[in-house]
Amino acid sequence: MTRKSAEELAKKARQISISEFFEKNRHLLGFDNPRKALLIAVKEAVDNALDACEEARILPEISIELIQLNDTLFRMIVEDNGPGIIESQIPKIFAKLLYGSKFHKLSSTRGQQGIGISATLLYGQLTTGRPAVILSKINKDKEADKIKLKINTQTNNPDIVSSEKVEWAEKNHGTRIEIDMEGAYLKGKQSVDEYLKETAIVNPHLTLIYTNPNAEQIIFPRVTEEMPAEIKEIKPHPYGIELGRLIKMLEVTAAKTMQQFLTTEFVRVGPGTAKEICQNSALLPKTKPKKITREMAEGLYQGIKKTKIISPPTDCISPIGAEELEKGLRKEINAEFYCSTTRPPSVYRGNPFIIEVALAFGGEQEADKTVRIMRFANRVPLLYQQGACAITSSIMNTAWRNYGLQQSRTSIPVGPCTIVVHMTSVWVPFTSESKEALANYNEIVKEIKLALQECGRKLVSFVNKKKKIKDEGKKRSYIEKYIPHVAEALRELLGLDEITKKKIEDNLGEILEHTRGELEEIKIDNPDYDPELAKIGSEKAELSGTLKDKKSLKSNEVKEIKKVQEKKEDIIENNVENNVENNVENNKEDDITTNGNKQTTLI
Amino acid sequence: MATKTGKQNIVIKKIEELAKDVWNTISRLKQPELEMPIRALSNVKYDEKEGYFKIQDRVKLRTLTASTIKTFAQSLRMMGLSKSLIEAEDIATKREAYYVSKNWGDARFKEQPESDTVMDDIEAMMRVNREQIGFIPEEKGGDVAGKLIVIDKDQDTGKEIKIDCTKFGSGAYSVPSSVEELRFETNAKFILAIETAGMFQRLVKHNYWKKSDCILISMGGVPTRACRRFIRKLADDKKLPVYVFTDGDPYGFGSIYRTLKVGSGNAAHINKFFCVPQAQFIGITPQDIVDYKLPTHPLKDVDIKKIKDLIKNDPFIIHHKPWQKALKQMATMKVRAEQQALAKHGLNFVISDYLPKKLKDQKTWLP
Numbered sequence: 005m006t007r008k009s010a011e012e013l014a015k016k017a018r019q020i021s022i023s024e025f026f027e028k029n030r031h032l033l034g035f036d037n038p039r040k041a042l043l044i045a046v047k048e049a050v051d052n053a054l055d056a057c058e059e060a061r062i063l064p065e066i067s068i069e070l071i072q073l074n075d076t077l078f079r080m081i082v083e084d085n086g087p088g089i090i091e092s093q094i095p096k097i098f099a100k101l102l103y104g105s106k107f108h109k110l111s112s113t114r115g116q117q118g119i120g121i122s123a124t125l126l127y128g129q130l131t132t133g134r135p136a137v138i139l140s141k142i143n144k145d146k147e148a149d150k151i152k153l154k155i156n157t158q159t160n161n162p163d164i165v166s167s168e169k170v171e172w173a174e175k176n177h178g179t180r181i182e183i184d185m186e187g188a189y190l191k192g193k194q195s196v197d198e199y200l201k202e203t204a205i206v207n208p209h210l211t212l213i214y215t216n217p218n219a220e221q222i223i224f225p226r227v228t229e230e231m232p233a234e235i236k237e238i239k240p241h242p243y244g245i246e247l248g249r250l251i252k253m254l255e256v257t258a259a260k261t262m263q264q265f266l267t268t269e270f271v272r273v274g275p276g277t278a279k280e281i282c283q284n285s286a287l288l289p290k291t292k293p294k295k296i297t298r299e300m301a302e303g304l305y306q307g308i309k310k311t312k313i314i315s316p317p318t319d320c321i322s323p324i325g326a327e328e329l330e331k332g333l334r335k336e337i338n339a340e341f342y343c344s345t346t347r348p349p350s351v352y353r354g355n356p357f358i359i360e361v362a363l364a365f366g367g368e369q370e371a372d373k374t375v376r377i378m379r380f381a382n383r384v385p386l387l388y389q390q391g392a393c394a395i396t397s398s399i400m401n402t403a404w405r406n407y408g409l410q411q412s413r414t415s416i417p418v419g420p421c422t423i424v425v426h427m428t429s430v431w432v433p434f435t436s437e438s439k440e441a442l443a444n445y446n447e448i449v450k451e452i453k454l455a456l457q458e459c460g461r462k463l464v465s466f467v468n469k470k471k472k473i474k475d476e477g478k479k480r481s482y483i484e485k486y487i488p489h490v491a492e493a494l495r496e497l498l499g500l501d502e503i504t505k506k507k508i509e510d511n512l513g514e515i516l517e518h519t520r521g522e523l524e525e526i527k528i529d530n531p532d533y534d535p536e537l538a539k540i541g542s543e544k545a546e547l548s549g550t551l552k553d554k555k556s557l558k559s560n561e562v563k564e565i566k567k568v569q570e571k572k573e574d575i576i577e578n579n580v581e582n583n584v585e586n587n588v589e590n591n592k593e594d595d596i597t598t599n600g601n602k603q604t605t606l607i
Numbered sequence: 608m609a610t611k612t613g614k615q616n617i618v619i620k621k622i623e624e625l626a627k628d629v630w631n632t633i634s635r636l637k638q639p640e641l642e643m644p645i646r647a648l649s650n651v652k653y654d655e656k657e658g659y660f661k662i663q664d665r666v667k668l669r670t671l672t673a674s675t676i677k678t679f680a681q682s683l684r685m686m687g688l689s690k691s692l693i694e695a696e697d698i699a700t701k702r703e704a705y706y707v708s709k710n711w712g713d714a715r716f717k718e719q720p721e722s723d724t725v726m727d728d729i730e731a732m733m734r735v736n737r738e739q740i741g742f743i744p745e746e747k748g749g750d751v752a753g754k755l756i757v758i759d760k761d762q763d764t765g766k767e768i769k770i771d772c773t774k775f776g777s778g779a780y781s782v783p784s785s786v787e788e789l790r791f792e793t794n795a796k797f798i799l800a801i802e803t804a805g806m807f808q809r810l811v812k813h814n815y816w817k818k819s820d821c822i823l824i825s826m827g828g829v830p831t832r833a834c835r836r837f838i839r840k841l842a843d844d845k846k847l848p849v850y851v852f853t854d855g856d857p858y859g860f861g862s863i864y865r866t867l868k869v870g871s872g873n874a875a876h877i878n879k880f881f882c883v884p885q886a887q888f889i890g891i892t893p894q895d896i897v898d899y900k901l902p903t904h905p906l907k908d909v910d911i912k913k914i915k916d917l918i919k920n921d922p923f924i925i926h927h928k929p930w931q932k933a934l935k936q937m938a939t940m941k942v943r944a945e946q947q948a949l950a951k952h953g954l955n956f957v958i959s960d961y962l963p964k965k966l967k968d969q970k971t972w973l974p
Contacts, residue, residue, distance in 0.1 A: 479673045486676040489714040493683030494633075497626035497690060511633045516673060518636075 021160040026123055027130060033123045034438030038076065039194075040388070041127060042187035044438065045080050046070075046196050048120035049181055050203060051384060053084035054210065055113045056179070060087035061231060067213040068200065070189065077132060078187040078217065083180040088142035091149045095162030098125055098138055098181070099153045113235060114384050119437060124183060126155050131186035135165045139180040141172050148172035189217045191541070194387045198541025200224070202378065202385035205332035206324055206426065222540065227331070232383075233322035238430060239271045241316040242281070242308045244354020251301045254293045262296075263289035271316050284310040318349030318356040321428045324383065329362040329424060334532035337422050340366035340470070343462040344424075347455045352447035357429030359448070361455040365408075365463055366470070367530075369420035375399075375409065377416070379442075380426040386440055393441035395425045398452035407460030408467030421463075425452060480517075487512045618740055619693055621733050622686050629683070641669040641682060643732040648872035653922040658868075658884025660922065662875040669728075678725065680714045685725050692741030698785075700745050701726060731876040737832070738785050748782025748833035750807060750825040753816030754795040755780075755841070760788065772822070777812060779825070786837045793845050796820045797966075800838060800886070802828070802853035802863055806946045806957070815958050819966075822847075830867045832874065835881045838867070842885055849883050850966065855891030855901075856943035857913040860934065860973075861921060864888050869923050888973040889965045893936040896944045899961070902951055903942035914938050927974050 026033060034044040046068060057064035062085060069081040089097060099122055125136045141148035152165035172180075191197055197216065204212050204224035209231055212224040245253075259265035266278035273281070282289045285307025287300060296304070324332075326344035334342060344362035351357070369376070379386040379395045390396050396416070404410075404417035411417040433443040442448065491508040494500060500508075625641070632639040644650065644666050651660035671679050688707055692699055699707065705722040708715045716722040730737050737743065751757075755772040757780060769792070772780045783789075799821050801807045807825035810816070816823050822841070826834055842849050851867060853859030868886040870878025896903060906914075914934050917924045924930045937943065949957045965971055 483673050483676055485713050486680045489680035489711065490671070490676065490683060493680060493687050494626055494630050496687040497622065497683065498630060500630075508630065508633055511636055512671075515633065515636055515638055515671070516676070 021158055024157050024160075026119075026126060027157050030123075030127060030130070032437050033119065033127075034388070034440065035123070035127045038186055038188035039190055041131075041185065042070070042078060042080070042189060043194065043196050043199055043387070045124045045127065045183065045185060045187070046082070047199060047384070048124045049080065049082035049183075050200070051114040052121050053082060053086055053179070054207065054383075056086035057084060058232065058235065059113070061234065062086060063209055063211075063226065063229065063231060064207075065211040065213075065226075067215075068196075069215040070196065070217045072189065072217040073184065076186050076188070077184060078189065079182065079184050081180065081182045083175075083178060085175065085178045088140045088177045088179055090142060091140075091151075091167075094138050094140060094149060094151050095153055095164055098122055098136065099155045099162035100160060114382050121181075122155065124185075125153065126157070128183040128185035129154055132184045134184045136184075137182040139170070139172060139182075141175055141177050141179075144176035148175075193541060195541055197222070199385055199387055201336075201537060201540045202380070202387075203383075204537075205336055206329070206380050206383045206385070208324075208328055208332060224537070228328070232324070235322065236320035238316060238320045238356075239269060241272060241351075241354030242266075242270050242311075242313055243351075244316075244431070245270075245305075245308070247302060247305045250305055251298065254296050254301060257293050259293055261289060262287055262291045262293060265293045272314050277311065277313055281307050281311045284308075315351045316354060316356050318351075318358075320430060321349065321356055321358055323358045323360050323428050324426060326360060326362065329360055329426060331532060333362045333364050333422065333424055334530050335534045336538050337364040338368045338530055338533040338535070338538070339364035339420075339422070341463070341466045343459050343466075345455050345458045347451050347458075350447060350451050352429075352433070352445045355429055355431045355433075357427055357432075357448065357451070359451040359455045360424075360426040360428070361452070361459050362424040363459045363463060364422045365466065366420050369422065371420040372418065374416040374418050375421040375423055378422065378424040380424070381432045381434070381439070381442060382428055383426070384439070386442075388438070389435070389440040392435055394444045394448055395427070395442055395452060397444060398449045399423060399425075399456060401449070402453050402456045402460065404460065406464065407457075408464040423456070423459075425455070427452075483516050484513075487516070618733055618735055619690055622690050625732070626683070626686065639671050639679075641679065641732065642666050643669070643728050644734070644876055646727065646731055646873050646875045648920060648922065651870075651872055651875050651878070651922060653869060653926045655926065657879075659882035660870040660872070660875060660878045662878065677714065681708070681711075681716065681722075681725050682728060684708070684711055684714055685722070685729055689729060689740040689742070698738070698741050698743050700743055702745055704742055727873070734876050736877050736880060738787070743784045744831065744833070746784070746831045746833070748784060748786070748831055748837060749827060750779035750781060750804070751822065751837075752779045752807075752811045753822040754793055754820060755822045756792040758790040758792065759783075773816075777808075779807075779811065782824075782833050782837045784833050786833055786840060789837070789840065791841050791844050793822065793841075793847075794820070795822045795845075795847065797848045797850055798822045798824060798838060798842060799962075800824045800826055800830070800849060800851045800867065801946075802826055802859055803946055806852070809954070810958065813955060813958055815962070818958070819962070826863065826867070829862050832877075832881050835867055835870075835883060838886075839881070839883045842883060849886040850889045851886050852889055852946065852962075853891070854943070854945045855893060855896055855937075855948075856945075857910050857917060857934070857937070859891075860888075860930070861913060861917040861924065865921065865923050889971075890961070891944055891946060891948075892971065892973055893933050893940060894971065896940065896942065899949065899952070901944040901948040903940075903944045903948070906937070906941050906943055910943060911938065911941075929973055933973055 030036075035041040050066060050068065053066045054064055065085045067083045071079040071081070073079055128134065128136055135152040135154045138151045138153060139148055147169040148171070149167065150170045151167045154163040154165055155161075156163045189196070197214075200212055200214050200222075201224070204210060208227045209229070210224070211226045213221065214224070215221045253269055254265070257265050257269055259268055262282055263275065263278050266273045266281055267275060279289055281304070285304040287296075287304060287307070323346045326346040330342050330344040333344075342362070342364050345360070347359045349356050349358050377390060377396060377399060379390070379393060386393065400414050400416055404419075409417040409419035409421060427442060427448065432439075433445060433448070435441045435443050487509050490512060491505045494508055495502075495505040629639040629641070644662055644664075650663045650665045652663055654661040669675055669679060669682065685704070685708075688699070688704060701723055702719060704726060705716055705719045708722055716725075726737070726742055730740060730742075733740060751772050752775055753772055757770040757772065759768055759770060760766065761768050770780055795816070796819070799810075801810065801823065804825050804827055807823060810823055815821070824834070824838060830838070838849060841847065851864050853863050864886070867883050869884065870882040874881060891901070895901065914937060918931055918934055924934065946957075949961050952960070
């Protein structure tokens, strides 16, 4: 074997573009399998549309259409009534990874990094070779731009296939994207259907029109005309900054001095605090930021830590609101009891955040299963990686037995209950780019637990009340069971007639009820419940169309069983034995039960 | 028969009165109550003059509430059963009554002890004997051998028949569950009531009754009501002394002898008829264990507990100093001895030495 020289080896090493990287590692963005890919694509498109509408203060109306092109190919069309995008921006926004408006600012938008939508384009391009079609209109007097786009994976630059001005009469402004991609459409948990439903629940101001590949249209109308409070952008808080980011900021800042840099680039840093930071970092306030070396930056980083800086402002984030969250839950779940809470703002790593929890108990929910957990971050449903999420671990580490649910040590509690947890923050710490689970920060876990406990306390008082009423109900039925016996005994002893006996029963009822007071009733009182909505996503995850086959298969099985039994009877008849009759009798019984089974399977 | 019917009419009247009371109370929309005496040692007093545990006037009220409605219904239905039994001049065993309740739907008894308790409550409510409300126990009354002729009736013809208790050979006459109608003929000098069937067998086998002119009765543990009533009736009618011969242990003293002599807490309401105040205890005493050097068994924890309980709570023991002394003596000795332990000195030692000596020396008895 000939040894290769360093020069030879060096020839092979070359720059990897970010697009190339994700081409090979598409699971990092959530495109692991066809089913999930379809969901992620819809999610990224809807997130973008919602962010755009809200930023422009337009009440969002988004339509999503999925068309099945063949067994594995789907076309996704997402159209919004947002502000539209100017022609020159379209290629970069959709076809350049890590290009976006949201990465360098801190605000509680859904999108963060500028990866999602272009990654979706990339995925479509990789699986179909076809370009994406973007249609956007910014003004009712202008024509729309229709641009066909691809991504050059080598350079991570947009590749414009075609660009033209077109008439788009039905919209004054808005954007429509059309991407073909490989996918699989299944109903049930973690489906596009469920994702969109949950999105509608936590975005009550959104109207969503969804047409699934079976050409079934579902409309989620908005329930409030009120937009969420305008998202305020804040500068980073010094405590939340990492060294690398700090160095970058020092490089690009327009500030002339360190004093200026600290007061203009950060929140909560006034002249006094800036001086103190410089002192703690052994830097002169007049030093030019461009002259700061890596070592000096490290000193600054340590200096910030040593300085006492007040927490960031929290008015930059707006929660959904406990009431709205509970309303959404009422649509989804028909329960006996609801409660919700919004925690006051808190801070992790310099990022303000708010935790909200809502809870639905009893009613039509199954009592012997683990509770259902619904996770949201900045109004986006989180459907995957429940086990890795800080929300899940917070739920597991809460002592639910104190709050009326069953729980074996630090596991998901069991009971007829749904728990909704929502985190709003200017920067949601996801465990990965596919944004599926929250990272375990102590401050976040603590806040989630406090919110859960707050709801838990309300829950346990309801559970106790319910138990009391149930016991009372049992006692009542016990009384009612034995009243006739007391009356009957008296009738027998005194030779009374039936009318007198009835009178005694009535009197006894009155006497005993009187001493027990009014019986409170727990009923499901939920006019908001929407059974159609609740059904979405709760179907079994079966490929559409296969359901019928399965049913007929089952009835075939029953027929098979019957055949076997007929054979059995033949054998018995051949064996002329005394107990033939018995056997046949037994077989008949079996036959009846089989028929019974058949009926239930067919139902 | 006239008295019997009269008595039964009284019971029916009482039952009807109670039922009417309940009905009236319900009509007034008030919670009805059933009142019954408390049947426990805590509600009896030892009456020395009368010689038995007299019931006191503490009562328990069974008020009709959500939690008592089942027993309330059962009590009323049991009263109904009792009434129909008396009217039909029929009787039912406790077990039969339990089975009758199976017709009562949800008000039926799950286990016989439940129906027994309700029955005892009604009996106490009426302040009469079980037999008078139409129920009889299943338990055997006890075995009798010796110089006694029991006058009973032929169950078919009603004709008088005389049963000679000397003519049972190595067997014995069995005390029936109802003894009220029996009459007696005897020239015996005393009655000897014996705890165990084993000792009874030995005395019968060697015709002890012949040697000492007596009537032997085996109680087989705590004497049943029928057995107590039989001994009482016989002793009263024929003015015979009654001697009781039990094991030398707290159970023999406190349960068997005491119940025979003065009655029990549970049957507090009827002790008057079911006691034998003339009974005397002739062994085995703790002193006998010492005097006869009898083989012993160590006392168990339950025995020691029973001794303490007797000294502290039993009105009969509290009344009799000699009994307290004896029990304390046993507690310090920490041993007990059975009747058959006398066999240590020879199988017939009990006949040849122990009983004759005992019966002669009143100082060795206990009250």
